[in-house]
Amino acid sequence: MILGTLDRKYVENSNEIHKGSVQSVKRLPNSVNGNPRYEVIVRDLYNGGLYELTTKRDEGWVYAINWHNLVGGRQIHYTISGNRYPKYITILFDENGNDIITQI
Secondary structure, eight states, X not given: OBOSOOOHHHHHOTTSOEEEEEEEEEEEOOOTTSOOEEEEXXXXXXXXXXXXXXXXXXXXXXXXXXXXXXXXTOEEEEEXXXXXXXXXXXXXXXXXXXXXXXXX
């Protein structure tokens, strides 16, 4: 679900790398296979929109992140994918260009 007003063309182009600040993180029920899932609300720094995004089911990279360290406006670079709600997030690196998975 898109919480703010966003340019639909910008949102649907999942090939772009977005930059935003994490507003909140919520743990979702595990996948059928028992792997963790998260909901992340991000404010996009390019257009000011607010995205409600989830991690895909059974993604291995979610184990490598300390999710609570992202809260509090920490800036991240991420991609958005998926044709329907919910849109999916993949976190790439933080505001300093550091690979977020290897530093936590």
